[in-house]
Structure formats: C-alpha cells, structure tokens
Amino acid sequence: MADTTTARGPVRARRRGRARANGAGYAFLSPWLIGFLGLTAGPMIASLYLSFTDYNLFSPPVFTGLENYQRLLTDTNFLQAAKVTALYVVFGTPIKLAAALAVAMLLHSARRGQGFYRSAYYLPSLIGGSVSIAIVWKAMFIDEGIVAQIGAVFGGPDAAAGGWVGDPGRTLPMLILLTVWQFGAPMVIFLAGLKQVPLEMYEAAEVDGAGPVRRFWSITVPLLSPVLFFNLLLETIHAFQIFNSAFIISNGSGGPAQSTLFYTLYLYFRGFRDFQMGYASAMAWVLVVVVGLISLLLFRSSKSWVHYSGDDK
C-alpha cells in the first residue's frame, strides 16, 4: 500500500506538470485555434452541410440531398465557368512560371543593379491583385487605350469597336496577360533557388562541352525542380481563385458574353446576388475537391520529376 502511494506520487506530479505545460501550450495557441475553429473550420463544416440544402439566408435551410450537385451538371453557366477557369489555369500558370523563370535567370546572371531590378519586377505582384491595377489594365485595353491602339495597327481588333474589352475572344487573353505580368513572387523564389545551384556544376558541364541549352535542361531544371514544383503548386491553386480582376474588368458581370465568368465569380453571383447559398456552397465544395485532386496529382507526378538534394534518383 505504502509502496504504491510512493510510486504514484512522482507519476502524478509528472502528469500534472505535463498537463500544465500542455495547458500553457494550448493557451498560447488559443488565439489561432479560436480563429481556426470559429472562422475557418466551423464555416467550412457549415457550408458542407448547406451544400445539401436549399438555403436563401432568409428561411431555415431545407435538406435537399444531392440536388445542388445534380443541378451543377446541367447548369450551362457552371460548365461555362468551369471552362473559362480551366483555360485560365492551363494557359496562365505555365506562361507565368516561364516568364518568372526567364527573368529570374536574367537577373541571376546580372552583376549590377540586381537589387533594383528584383524590386522593380517584384512590384507588380504586390499591387497586381488590387482594384486600381485592374482598372488601369482595363483602360489600357479599351478603345482609346494604348494596347488597343497599338494592337489595331498590327491587326488587332478595331479600337473604335471597343478594343479588347469589347471582344469576348480577347478578354481571357487580356486577363492571362495581367496574371503573367504579376510574375514577381515566383520570380523571387526562383532567384533564391538559382542561388543554391553550385557554380562548379556549370563549370564542369562547360568543360565537358555542354552548351547553354544543355546546361539549362540538365543542371538548372533538375536542381531547381523542388522550387519549380513549389511555384507550380502555389500558382495553380492561386489561379483557381481569380476574382478581383475579372470582377472589375467585366464590371461585375462576367461578360462580355460570359467570357470572364470565372468559377469564383459565378459562385459569388449565386451566393450573394441570387442568395442561393446552398448552391453556392455546393460549388465551393466542388472547387475544394477539384483543387485538392489536382494538388494530389501534382504531388504524385512530382516523384518522377522533382529531385531533392541527397536524393539517389
């Protein structure tokens, strides 16, 4: 009896001490935890439930099972939104990354003024998502805008007929150009990655007679692949979320003729214009699942093309 009490004493004290330490940990964590549970996890779970209901903010949600998801399949606007967004992701992301890598390599080799150019090229990605830039962008491509005027000389659309903004075939390229222009963030990451590539490798390759193209494909790309993968993942997810610029340039309509009806824009219309919160929630979850699947796919594929240092492959 006496033995057990003496044995339990230190165990309890240790447990108490651990509990206290845990408590302190949770206490420090609590601002984030409360925010995560209250502002992220809670609303997400609520929206998952709402996606199975008919809910207009107004009356209590009515459970409708899979109806919202079934409706998505026959909703031509949804299909259009999915198409526009897919085109934007498929074309915008690789072009943006190519531009970022190209400029990063130029800057990497530049001896003087690197700091200045790095800041100058990074700047658009800081302000690119802003409302004012979208307005300026629109002004440049509209009938009297500089791009529309110059473009018309080289066989672009007739500036007097509304420039690029009035032409449904050119609004998406216009928005892709806007995102490409914001290549600063991935560029800075590429630049950091390039600095990690040992110079000896290039020197050795050069001695072996490898030209610049060969050096790029055989040294730069493999050694940069973790950074490339990181940028690709980030930019792909980012591209799915395009909203501001499309909203501003189309004056909140997704036009002309639905050519800029991006997924998030359509989701916003359904949720906050039509008050079909159930349907909008279903759309949001489809987006989450699709982005999740694509990320998974990228991770899977990365095993075959991303090389981490110390990796045998």
Next chain:
Amino acid sequence: MSSTKPAAALAAAALLGLAACGGGGTPHEAATEFAPDTEAEITFTWWGNDERADWMNQALDLFNQEYPNVEVVRNFNAWGDYWTARNTEAAGQALPDVLMMDAGYLGEYADKGLFLDLGAYQGGLLDTGGYADTLLASGTVNDQLVGVPMGYNAWSMMYNKDLLDELGVPYPAADMTLDELEAYVLQVNQAGAAQDPPVYGASDYTGSFPGFIYARMQEGEDVFTDDGGPAFDEGDVQDYLDSAAELRDAGDFYPVERTVALDPLGGFLGGEAALWFNFSTTVAQAMSDIGTENIGMVQAPTADGTHVLADHPSMLLSVAANTDQPDASAVLVDFLANSPEVKAIFGASLGAPPTDEGRAAVDQSASDAVDFGYLEAIDGEITESYPLLPSGYGSIEAKWGELHEQLLYGDIDTGQFTQELFSEMDMLLG
C-alpha cells in the same frame, strides 16, 4: 457528471435564446396621436452613398426638431451589402425598425410577414392623402400597406437634343409607334454615319426586363402571377425579342462591343446614341454623364402610339414587424414621406415626390424639370400600378441583361435566350 452539467446549462441557455428569438410581440393597437415629447429610440437603415447619408442626416435633424425625444439610430450601406445585411437580419427577426425598401424585394419580405401593416396608421399618424392610388398599390402586398414610396418615376424614352440638332434630325414625337421608331433609328443612323465615332439611333431596346414589362402592360397582360411565377410563356418573350430582330440582324443598333467597352456608360450615356429607354429619374444621371442639360423625354413607343403607364415606386419606407416602437416608426415614415422640407433636401434624387405639395417644395434642377414635366404630361396615361415584383426578381432582371448580351454577340439565338431565361426562372422564382 461534472462535465454534463455545464453542457446542459448551455443547451438550456441556447433554447431560451431561441425561444426569445422566435417570440412574437402582442398585437399593438395603432395609435392615432403621438405627442411631440414622446421618448423613444428607433433604428433606421437605408442604402446609398455619402451624399445621400448627408441629406438623410439633415432630414433626421429636422425630424428631431419636431420630435426631440425620439432618438433615431442610423445606419446605411452600399446597395449590394445592404441586401446581404438585411437578409441576415430578417432571418434572425432583427430588422431595423424603419428601413428603406426596393420594389424588387418588397414582395419577398412582405410574404414572409416581416413588415408591419401601415394601413392601420393611414388617416392617423400616417398621411397618404396626397398619394395616387396606383402608387400606393405598388406598396401594398396581400392587402397590407407595407411600403410607402418616397418618390416615383415612370418608364420613358429620353433623347439627346444636342446630338439630334447636330445631325439635323427632328426630335421624336410623343406618340411614336414601334414602326416609326424603327424608321427613326435608321434615320439617325444614316445621319450619324459620317461622324467619328459614328452616331447611332439607339442600343437594342429589348435589352432590359422593365422594357418587357412595359410591352406587356400595353397588351393589358400581367407579368407575374399572384404566387410569384411568370404570367407569360416562352412565346411571349421570343415575340418581344423578335420585334427588334430586323434592326438587330442588320447591325443597325449601337454595337454591343462598344457598349461593353464603355460600360457602365454605353451608347446614350457615352453621347454616341440618340435614344435611351429607362425610368424618368435617370435623366439626372444622363445629364451628368453626357454633360448636357439638353435631354428631352417622351413616352416609349408602342405598337399603336397610345400608352398604358404605371407609376413606379423608386424607394419605399417600411416598418419591421419585429419593431417594439411601431408608433414612433410610423411617425418617422410619415415625416420622411410627406415633409416638404425633406423633399427640398433630396430634390428628385429619390424619385419625384409623390404629392403635389412635395413636388412644389423642390427647387427644381434642370433634370428635375424634365422629369416633373414628363410625369405631369403623362398623368392622364398612368392608369396602372407597377406590377408587384416577386422574390428573385432582381436576379431575373440581371439574367435578362446577361442573356441579351450573349444574344447580341451572336452566341445564342432568341430561342436559346427564352429557354435559359425560363430555366433560370424555374430556379429563382419557384
């Protein structure tokens, strides 16, 4: 055991809270008198910009001169946020005591029993003596007066006199038929072709839902059924769209590419098209955007040149059913609706004041003069109330605009237009 106690207490508290939310007040007998020194606190919400807020504060200061002990707690939002906030409040039975309403939402809210019937105050605290019956009807849902219009306007055709003078084309007549309108558009097109950029007669005038409502009204047909569904079929919409098919197909309307590029201005407001179809109050916007005071206004053309018009409420004041200050709220509605001083502050920016006394109090600007002159001229033709717009109407009107843009770009034909419109109405009006 110890952990279930707080949980049970929480559940009980939540239930009590819910019960408190759901509880309706006891029926209130509408007072007929309200002493100026009565103490009360009421909340009031409207939508609009800072300028309107400034005017509203001036109006409420005047109200407080008369009723110094009624504190009005005020709040305003931009149009888009306004409805999100109100819908959330409505869901929680927590609407402000007095709120500004739009015709497009009135039916939806009233159907849910969210408004007090102000009819009980008519002739007492609320004076509607100077209001036209057709206008009051537009604030009446299920035989209850749930919204008092602060102003009204009517569907019209505006024309840019400067532009027509420059082209040497005579102004359009008040009794134009649709065939004459077509000829007129072509006449302006011809005269304006040499201008840079070319001047057009008009943008496609089948592009907005109110235009369709106007056309239905001429045929003596309803637009919506009592239960909020469409009172028209696909053929009606297609016929309406096809009525402008000839000009549309021949490219005789102001080009859509340019409309989109100039958005939100478009042809008329951009000073490149002669005619515009809209509610009469928008003449103020036209004058400011085009930069001229020379805008004329006549009735929009009809098949035979005669018109059936309706007074369209531009803003309405409603009192929430959940208010605990119904009398003070009714007094505020009466004051804002009738006080000539209030009308003098707002001019016609909330629509033309509905009463003669109110209109007389307005120091008319150039646009007010055109608007009021038009409303006076058509007074004898206002024989209808504007249709009560069902819940979801706002989205349908937006959808019409989107589909019409696709039609003009040639992405869809009028058949697909109607099909998509009806499938959307199925979802939104059902």
